[in-house]
Amino acid sequence: MLACAPYKELKLICIRIYWVITMKQKKLVVVGLGYVGLPVAVKFAEAGFDVVGIDIIPEKVEMINKGESPIKGKEPKLDELLKSVVSSGTLKATTSYEPIREADYVLIVVQTPFNMLSKEPYYQALRSAVRSVGQNLKRGALVIIESTVAPGTMNKIVIPILEAESGLKAGKEFLLATAPERVMPGKLLWNLVNLDRVVGGINEESTQAAIELYKHIVKGELYPTDALTAEIVKTTENAYRDVQIAFANEIALLCENVGADVYQVRELVNKSPYRNMHLPGAGVGGHCLPKDSWLLAFGARGANSPRLIALAREINDSMPRHLSDLCVEALKEAGVGIYGAKVTVLGIAYLENSDDTRNSPAFTLIKALEVYGAHPIVHDPFVEEANGIVIEKSLDNAIRDSDCVVLVTAHDDYHNVDLDHLKKLMRTPVIVDGRKVFDKKECYAKGFVFRGIGR
Ligand SMILES: NC(=O)c1ccc[n+]([C@@H]2O[C@H](COP(=O)([O-])OP(=O)(O)OC[C@H]3O[C@@H](n4cnc5c(N)ncnc54)[C@H](O)[C@@H]3O)[C@@H](O)[C@H]2O)c1
Incomplete structure (x- = not known):
């Protein structure tokens, strides 16, 4: 046996x-x-x-x-x-x-x-x-x-x-x-x-x-300390990350405005000693990052009122709305109004290859698109249902007759999308990338209108 x-x-x-x-x-x-x-x-x-x-x-x-x-x-x-x-x-x-x-x-x-x-x-x-x-x-x-x-x-x-x-x-x-x-x-x-x-x-x-x-x-290593210090350490770790991402998002917005590529900027900034610029993106989600800064601030109330971490939250929370504005802009360039447009949202999980949708920036994006009068269709390979939103399981069905594909989550599946196939299925060839999954030059070469966070 x-x-x-x-x-x-x-x-x-x-x-x-x-x-x-x-x-x-x-x-x-x-x-x-x-x-x-x-x-x-x-x-x-x-x-x-x-x-x-x-x-x-x-x-x-x-x-x-x-x-x-x-x-x-x-x-x-x-x-x-x-x-x-x-x-x-x-x-x-x-x-x-x-x-x-x-x-x-x-x-x-x-x-x-x-x-x-x-x-x-x-x-x-x-x-x-x-x-x-x-x-x-x-x-x-x-x-x-x-x-x-x-x-x-x-x-x-x-x-x-x-x-x-x-x-x-x-x-x-x-x-x-x-x-x-x-x-x-x-x-x-x-x-x-x-x-x-x-x-x-x-x-x-x-x-x-x-x-x-x-x-x-x-x-x-297991580091001994007292309970209060452990509580502060954990919430500070996540507040630190949130602030770093907000900084990267701020530079991304700056790069968009002046026509530079934030990813190239980041790579070169990080060649300088002691710099570790984080990745910008479509927003911050999950159970932890969006709330741990607030837990830290709540625990410190009375002692002071943290300003930087509150501002970082505001910047990160604004990113999915910015993504919806990029959709409007890209569609306009393609000669299509956002009102009535079919917009395919790629990914509703907050993190790549995860089924966790808690506080996902995709929810804010979808709401913003609906407010503009667009019809969002959501695809995610790992999520069955989220907050009553219907998830299309077939990528082809989600993309068919779409006027704009907007990527929120960098799931592995999206790295392998064939642009020719995508263009054939779409009604209007528009790509908006919230995570740097698509190659900008290749998108242009294949005839897409392209927008990307920080690019
Ligand atoms: N998700 C992460 O990546 C992560 C990372 C680090 C720390 N944390 C922290 O860990 C904690 C748990 O996070 P999570 O992501 O596992 O949450 P979760 O929602 O996935 O899991 C919590 C579980 O607790 C159960 N539960 C709730 N009340 C209960 C009760 N009274 N008795 C028994 N079970 C109960 C829920 O049904 C749920 O299954 C949170 O404080 C979170 O901030 C999470």
């Missing part, structure tokens, strides 16, 4: 035997099985922990228990690893919080959006998850917040709820740390394992216990 088992399963069986012989197998619960929680649960299960994943969505739980990943983008190794740990019994999913009663480790990885109307974090999921954990917490367990939160959340929200619900004292009767994730769709497992990680406990013992835990799955 064993001799026939594939190498990976054999490795898992050996790890399990090791755990059983050397110590009682540690029980670990992951609360929230989304883009981050699922890979985390899978990696700890692979490392030999007895893992239970908890989620409030029954369909997701059902899929995971069948060994099927709810994440549909290109996610190297996740599908195989999930199948393997589910079939070996080291990972189970459930909607019940009961398994927390026996858990030695509880990792909370729920979504933490920001409410732009009230200008505060929308912590419904976090509060509810922390409450449920508190109600079932075992004395001596280690609780870790992996979700990205505003600085101060541990002290103001997590500790009070956990102590009130459990009747236990944080730092004495249970340990508590924050260890924000640095993963991103498309590289979930790779980032989780290989990137350095900051781990901040509410006391020394919590920090050390959390570091010992992550050593089982993280090959990168």
